[in-house]
Amino acid sequence: MTATRHLLVLTLLLGPLGIQAQTPPPPQPAASAPATAASAASAPARPADAPQTNALDRVQVTAAAETDDGLRRRQSIAMSIYGREELDRQGDIDVTDVLKRLPGVSMDGGAPRLRGLGGGYTQILINGEPAPPGFSLDSLAPADVERIEVVSGATAEYPGVAGTINVVLREPPRTQQREWRSNLNYRALQPGGSTAFQWGDRIGALSFVVPLSVSRSAHASDYEQVRLSRTPGGQVQSQAIRGRDEGRSTTAQIAPRLQWKASDWDTINLSAFWQHGQSRNASERSIVALLGTPWATARDEAASEGSSDVKRAAANWVHKQQDGGKVEVKGSWQDTTRDNTLHYDSYRADGRLLVTRETQTDFGEARGALGGRWTQPVADDHTVVAGWDVETRERDELRRVWDFGVERLDSATGIPFAARIGRAAVFVQDDWTISPQWGVQPGLRLEEVRTRSDDGSNTIDNRARVVAPTLHVNYKFDPKGRDQIRASVTRSFKMPDLSALVGRYVLNGNYERTETNTPIAADSAGNPQLQPELSTGFDLRFEHYPASGGVFSVGVFYRQIDDLIRRGVRLESGMAPDITNVPRWVSRPMNIGQASTRGLELEIKGRGEEWLPALFDKDSGVNLRAALNLYRSEVEQVDGPDNRLEAQPPWLSNMGFDWRIPDSGWTVGASLVLQPGYTTNQTDLQVARRSAVRTLDAFAAWKVDRFSQVRVGLTNLLARDNVVASAVEDLDGFSAGSSTRRNTLRAVNASWVVRF
Template sequence: MTAIRQFLTLALLLGPLALQAQTPPLPTTSAASAPAAAASAASAAAPAKAAVEPPAGNTLDRVQVTAAAETDDGLRRRQSVAMSIYGREELDRQGDIDVTDVLKRLPGVSMDGGAPRLRGLGGGYTQILINGEPAPPGFSLDSLAPADVERIEVVSGATAEYPGVAGTINVVLREPPRTLQREWRSNLNHRALQPGGSTAFQWGDRLGALSFVVPLSISRGAQATDYEQVRLSRTPAGEVRSQAIQGRDEGRSTTVQVAPRLQWKAGDWDTFNLSAFWQHGQSRNASERDITTLLGTPWATARDGSQSETDSDVRRAAANWVHKQQDGGKLELKGSWQDTTRDSGSHYDSYRADGRLLVTRETRTDFGEQRGALGGRWTQPVADDHTVVTGWDVETRERDELRRVWDFGVERLDSATGLPFTARIGRAAVFIQDDWTISPQWGVQPGLRLEEVRTRSDDGRNTIDNRARVTAPTLHINYRFDPKGRDQIRASLTRSFKMPDLSALVGRYVLNGSYERTETNTPIAADSAGNPQLQPELSTGLDLRFEHYPASGGVFSVGVFYRRIDDLIRRGVRLESGMAPDITQVPRWVSRPMNIGQATTRGLELEIKGRGEEWLPVLFDKDSGVNLRAAVSLYRSAVEQVDGPDNRLEAQPPWLSNLGLDWRVPRSGWTLGASLVLQPGYTTNQTDLQLARRSAVRTLDAFAAWKVDRFSQLRLGLTNLLAPDSVAANTVDDLDGFSAGSSTRRNTLRAVNASWVVRF
């Protein structure tokens, strides 16, 4: 009760922060004071050691003391900012096919188009990192198997080092072990179309001062979805037209990946780390559509289809050196190089109602990006209470892209096709933060980040140069009710930012392929173009969170957050004439990004995890073997320049919930479990004239795991058992009130998978 009274008192004192929730530092013993504490403990223990000295000639039995590995919740409790860590237990829990299946069940994480988002905010608000580095362009997390990952770190909100507006998801790949580890995993699954599977082998060992790990994985997947679409539009002449579309998409993919890491401890003070990453992917996709005219002049295309093939490679090499100092300081220097290539080709045919060929088109796209980065970190204890961290990062990216199109064998040459496109991105950042342990209960972490990004692009006819600078201060506060931190409050005030994507900045005009260049398209199938005048979105955030860690394990967390976003970027659709005369001569609807103004978002987040008897003693007996997980998040947002209702931020649901249960069946080696993800349907007013609707999400997964012995385990998993159809609708109003729109209903896929893990 004392802790609860203190919590309520602090909540009243921090009243202005009442709609905020993030992450401050945890008071821990500083590196500078650790030697003194150890010496004091040794001196205090000396008399006791003398008192138990055995008589001469006697010997004591050997006693071996082993320490259990710290749990994910224990690591979370000790962090100086709000960070959740999910290790092998969570990654292995349900024998998932890919990492996105794991992410969708994590508290506060929602999925949008295969990309994870925190607090319902995606599109760059959530920073995605692989081993602390930005994910390569076009890299999809569903190409990573859980067996390739060591842990997932989720940072709630911005820090001086990681400036994500909503937070950061850092996927850390397998690390070198301390002892011999050999592991083989095999997975067989079926989502649709045909069976898929994967196999992964990991070999890690330590040879004196040298340790290494070599993970190798191969996966094969296939899936197919059917959909129905109805669209309504109006021609420039005023004729209303409507079509019904029956379609099917099929996809097959193969991925090979190897990610070796090596660590060499050169004495007590220096450590060298080397890592490499190579991923090769092949995908083969096909789609077909039947188009029926419902209203107006019959659509020229009655049937069409396409086939595409894509080969991609991601190559990465990284090195870092860590030097420890006798005063507790630490210097880290790191560098990395990355090369991403993607070659794709497609063939498209469309036919009239009488079966005559209307269009035959070949398309080929060659994409390449090289990235080089250097960085440094210096950690220095100051007195007994401060640990100052300063750092810098310099990064350059060079991107080349060439898209070629042939209609009936004749190549098109204009500013969108047939001409090479190049871009160069330079980024430089410095930051400083201070972990200040004021007392055993209070900790403060002020920080500051300065960053500059310069983008330069050239499409052969136009050169665009854009430069942006931002200053982002942060302040995190941590109060612990007890020295062990089992009850604590985290509060933060942050300034963060989101840089515009390169695709949003460059002015290259791209036609919507659903409509030929000789005819006017519709607002729901607009062309796209960039805006070189875009400025970064700036966010001011407030966070407040209470955390309780029961002695039996688990966590109870409740928090609130608030974000004010300035220079919000939104895409607007307008009818334009003469904007790309070398591409089309007719008026076309075009979607362009623009800074439209200000938005705010706020939310409440609740998480409970632990033993069933701890949280529901009425339902579960002691040692029931049941573990519970539950999380509920409520979100509200408003864009000031868009009329309500539903003028929310892009694709942010009103609420999100995750429920899960695991049961270790006594004396059987079996563990059974299930998880449920719920998200309501909602509507978003993107602008005063644009509306988007999304259906509800209901995802039920179940698993059964059998631990055969210490070295092998079998897991059976069922994914998306409810398999509800997904419905998405978009409408665009003209100035006279006519609404053009489309509605698409697509089936979602159930999946079954079986995985076998052997350690030897």
Template sequence: MPTVPHILLLAPLLSIAAGAFAHAAPEEGPLQVVQVKASATAYDPRRDDTAAKIVVTHDEIVKQGDTSIGDVLKRLPGITIGGVPGRGGDIKMRGMGSGYTQILLNGDPAPPGFSLDGLAPDLIERIEIMRAASAEYSTQAIAGTINIVLRRAVVAAQRELKTTLQSEHGRPGGNANFSVSDKAGNLSYAVVSGLAWSTQDRPATGFTTFSDPAGAPLGRRDQASFMRGTYQGVNLAPRVNLTLGPDDSLAWQSFLAANEYGGPATERSITTLGAPPAFSSAVTSLAQRTVLARSDLTWTHKMADGARFDAKAGVSTGTRRVEREAFEYDRAATLALERRTTSRPRDQGVSASVKYATPVFGKHALTAGWDGAWSARTEHRIERDIAAGDPPANLNLAFDASVVRLALFAQDEWTISKQWSAYLGLRWEGVRTRSSGVENTSAVWSPLLQTLYKLPGSKQDQVRLALSRTYKAPFTNELLPRRLRAIENSATTPDEQGNPRLRPELAWGLDLAFEHYLQGGGLLSASAYLRRIEDNARNNIFLIDGLWVSMPINTGKAQAHGIELEAKFALKSVFKAAPAIDLRANLARNWSRLDTLPGPNNRLVSQTPVSANLGVDYKMDRLPLTLGASYSYQNGGPVRFSLNEFDYSTPKRLLDLYALARISPKVQLRLSVANALHQSYMTALTWVDADGARADATITPTAPVLRAALELKL
């Protein structure tokens, strides 16, 4: 006889199947995989789950003393961070960012405006890395999924305080993190909070060159810029668990983040050859304030025979205010343009999900459910230009956008034999986007297969295979036909405009892995992947009414493939007389090719071809001291963006060091150096056409970050 949970599960499924979303578009979903294992004490999710995942625990996350989650992720196999070394940037799996890598927060799509850079590692319970898609989560994950799970486990009453002071370029900064948790009868709670502030010097130099079709120089400009920024941020993650009875429980979890960043900047250009630009120097200022909040309530009901029902509802809101002033001067140091811009975006959203899981026939674990969300963004952008000799020009842009997404999923984890298990899943996702009268809808069916086979006669060796259908939906701002104007319009600094006709990218994927487990938790693994992408989207530059405009378009098919190698083990597992040294290393090699763009270097935008990490931790026997070091490498090189546009970036090398002294069981002192190599980073963008070539290069120096942290258990 159907129970209330069954009715709650089936009612939306039946009404949706009737066709409310005949054409809908793709997006994201949440939740976590139910596993039925014989021995909970020996359970290792990476080793035992049929649906492959890498789980990074809280202890591993905080081991190095990092203050940003990007510093944690850069050491993990197959993950790279874009941008200037040591400063955070686009997070990539398989070298692919820009929406190919899905970021989840507690299993749900991260809210608009959310930045991992503002998330303190102490707030995180674990990080789950899923190279292949699963039905419970959104399949908007061509490269893979990174799920950030906030602190939730309450084992016993505890209070912890961590304070850190740092220095970069001689500029001070610091952060403080406080966590408290306790139990009282059927109620348990945990609150983790973080404060951060920093002052930053950001110098850079660069040059712009012009040449004719034969390569003869026509012009050169040298630039120098300097920005002094100040960052302040706070985040809070409370969680309350309430046991209602032997079969029912409620969990409330929220996340609040508020930060502001800003400061003055100067830029000067000196023309050494050719005609000078319209603006030779500039003084600008930036002030940005962001507030994000999210809250979720989950009801869990346990049923007979191991079945389980979960219902979840959440709300989110976010506001941001960006104020920018730019004063542009000509070669004679006369004010030629004053531009003031104010932007006020606001995001709101609600979400809900239902999941029902039950074991059947002894060897099957069936799960089915649905999840959906509505989100809306409104933005008012005011731009006022005052140019010498011209009346003031005002540009007021107001737009609103809404996104409705819905997903249905079902999966079966089947234990075929003691050595062989399989995961079968099917997910339908639909998304409808409306913005300023423009509507975009699409839908994706995603069949999924993952299988795990433990080789006969060995308890250490196993192989994995996964087949998946995934996609990448356009970002909302990529669909909006509004135009953002550049101060100096050129082929390398164009205006930006969205494309309401942009379609999702669809991909078929194949993943294969071999894993060999060592005593003491060690691991040797090798994996390979292949992605075949349809309707690949990339920004192209067009000359429209005499102005250069960058616009995303679908360009055709693309292919990406690569290999990843990983090793981690304690040296004692190899040599019993060795000191207490833990070693870890990983290497990734990625290739990609666009069918519609001639080579060489016609790979996916900003894909990292090679990345590698090497780390060591040494826990001394006679002293309460642990020393550690990690080295990260990402190569760059040339990339062809389009028929006329080329990019280049230098390789990135990062060395981090730390020393952890245990003064007492409740007191620890940590000293660390991040970005010890303080490598300069260069990028260059070149435009080539029948009239010649223009190249813009930027060289950014970096500095080591010195930190001292005191960690207390109160």
């Protein structure tokens, strides 16, 4: 009876968890060899008065993999995690196609932005490390990625003003895993495609994964541009330009990772990354004078070839302590090289050659980094995390130009440029569980960045130090419930990049150096006196996680930015006499003052019957997702009403669904991204305008069996033209305007995934 009571208690305890305990049949007598089914069946029946011994079967608990929303719910900070389900949803061509559909993420020139803020406000990381210079996320296929982590706002470890996007590459599996993916697509010019193979396994204490991928892509776009300018003397010039850009690229990549569990307390991780790219681009344009003196160039064309290599090796040692603490030491080395050759010809209206030019650019950067992280539980309520990072970058660049076979030598061409960037940071934060309902995470980050450069004539030495405290608070209405509030007060910063600091003069390629350009086609130069932008932020968010899965989130944020960097344009004469002898309009960055931004963020995701029960039946198989983001910003030193931060839209919305059709193996879905057209007053006299964005993608996936799946995706079904305009009114008597309409193309892709 004692064993029976124990079995009853165990069944009552495991019942709510969905785990059943079963009473086993009476045990067989012990034998020298395992009994067969036949011998068990022929065994004599036990006498009725024989004593019985009740034994319990082994109870096996199998835990399902935690969902992305479950991981998000458990984070002590506001972080969204997107794993294989999101990455595989539409069989996308590259990672940027995935990012553009994520809540609160907008794309600008192929670069992702959080809260409409880019240009360094959004921190982009690859495996927790800064992305290499010139590295584009569209060179990564979703098959190469394990997950994408989106951190809203700044933390002591990740100091992004708007937030951080961390792309984590494939990790070693716990069991054998082999996967092959193939993609065929067409966007323009010619078909493109990719193939990727991944082999992962565990051998004793070693686990590894070797992802290998090769891809080829092609793109093309046609554009029309109208330019108008007026000098102080009243001379008016206007041109109409028609052009076409084409590009083809091939990328090969391998990113092996190895994990060795040396003991119960020590783990060593090794990883490598190598990506090689080849590209060929071509462009041509014709120029027709509408008003004023005809332009010297009536037609031009250019062709370029380039190659790039990104190599990276990293090591990481993790030591667990008996008291629950953990020490992590990491180091990495990275080398980035790019080589590009360009041939350019321009012609007069009568067909005679005006300029023939060869340009060769060599770029290299080596980066070394060391860091450490110590996690230590204190009592039962605190977990203190302290860390440090030291980074050094050496950058070399040489641009050589030959006009009619004669090399130009000036401060911008023909002379090597070298720069060294050093960064050191320490941070500390405390995860403090005040009660089952309250959690607090105070933190502090100290960082120093030093930039030194030399172009043969000018030496620049810039040093900046920042102190950035943070405080994150998490409140759960019920410790076992699904509702919580997150709040944070942060101090973060944005360091000026190297191109903004270096005073090197760069000509605008639309105008020859013997001609005076316009304010909307200005030359560019740096400012070695730039200081970091400092941001004070506040975030407040409510999150609800339904029992059926998904999330409902609504939040607000505010940022005040001091020492805002913005480019100003002015007419300069004699600033670069070795490059040009005519007055030229030059754009230089400068710290102009203060700005502020605020916003409302709304996100809904989950089953259709959870959010719209009147439209969807139970177990409909429909999953819905929608997000709406409202943004407002003002730059104090610029007159309104459109004195917003650079390229921040007034609002951004995306919505989508996917439907698992019952008993068919098919899943279909679509996503729509909406963004309005808007105007930005860059200064009191400079205006930029952007057209609305309407992007519709759709997909259909067929699960052939549990090992293979086929997907077909359609991208940019609406294919709206993109229009960008800029204007300058009465800048020292000059006025100018430009409007460019560029077509965008639909794309179709088909992918096949096989696991074996």
